[in-house]
Amino acid sequence: MATRVLYMEERRGQEPDPCYAREFDARILERGPDFVVLDQTLFYAEGGGQPDDTGTLRWNDGGARVIRVTKEKGVIKHHVDRMPTADAVHGVIDWDRRYKHMRMHTSQHLMSGLVFRTYGARTVGNQIHMDYSRVDFQPANFTPEDLKRIEDDCNRVIASSQAVRIFEEDRVVVQNKIDDRALLDLIPQSVRRLRIIEIGSADYCPCGGTHLKNVSEIGTVHILEKRSKGKETDRIVYQLLPE
Numbered sequence: 474m475a476t477r478v479l480y481m482e483e484r485r486g487q488e489p490d491p492c493y494a495r496e497f498d499a500r501i502l503e504r505g506p507d508f509v510v511l512d513q514t515l516f517y518a519e520g521g522g523q524p525d526d527t528g529t530l531r532w533n534d535g536g537a538r539v540i541r542v543t544k545e546k547g548v549i550k551h552h553v554d555r556m557p558t559a560d561a562v563h564g565v566i567d568w569d570r571r572y573k574h575m576r577m578h579t580s581q582h583l584m585s586g587l588v589f590r591t592y593g594a595r596t597v598g599n600q601i602h603m604d605y606s607r608v609d610f611q612p613a614n615f616t617p618e619d620l621k622r623i624e625d626d627c628n629r630v631i632a633s634s635q636a637v638r639i640f641e642e643d644r645v646v647v648q649n650k651i652d653d654r655a656l657l658d659l660i661p662q663s664v665r666r667l668r669i670i671e672i673g674s675a676d677y678c679p680c681g682g683t684h685l686k687n688v689s690e691i692g693t694v695h696i697l698e699k700r701s702k703g704k705e706t707d708r709i710v711y712q713l714l715p716e
């Protein structure tokens with residue numbers, strides 16, 4: 474049985490926004506040597522350049538740390554330091570860590586979208602962290618002026634307080650709207666309805682990650698450096714202020 478992923482559920486104006494929920498109740502479906510599979514979760518499993526969520530699981534007379542969350546063949550495993558002795562658990566994610574990842578991930582959408590629109594360079598890799606992130610672009614050979622422009626463009630959109638829209642769309646519609654087809658090739662053909670993230674005219678792309686409601690929460694994008702990775706690939710390393 475698949476785990477219901479609570480932060481991905483459509484927004485439809487609910488309060489709190491599912492991406493901002495920190496606690497949930499769940500039942501254990503399966504137990505491994507050091508992990509449990511839950512019927513539903515708010516924990517993000519590592520993947521797509523975003524680290525996993527950590528947190529706790531509590532039950533009537535005990536508690537455990539969730540030290541790692543992985544997704545293997547579609548199964549989300551919550552790796553724990555202690556095996557729960559009950560089947561009903563209450564999960565709490567470490568919010569500071571998750572929120573920093575949401576800010577970073579949303580800023581990466583923005584940067585990838587803007588760089589593609591301005592320079593036609595695709596995002597071919599990315600890894601976010603709590604304190605800095607990197608995005609790899611191709612084909613690219615950015616000058617210091619380009620980096621300044623990218624930083625300014627990101628911060629201009631952030632200052633405009635654009636909402637981050639999340640909605641479902643038919644695969645066929647998405648295919649006709651995006652130029653970067655490689656993005657779609659990553660999603661199995663059997664998936665006909667896609668979850669789309671849209672930030673005004675700056676970004677439109679399918680994604681199953683965790684996002685802010687509004688880009689104003691990103692803060693300020695500060696590009697630290699670019700590194701050439703060869704094959705016309707440039708890596709931009711940046712941080713967000715305040716940290």
Ligand SMILES: [Zn+2]
Pocket residue numbers: 578582670680681682683684
């Ligand atoms: Zn995303």
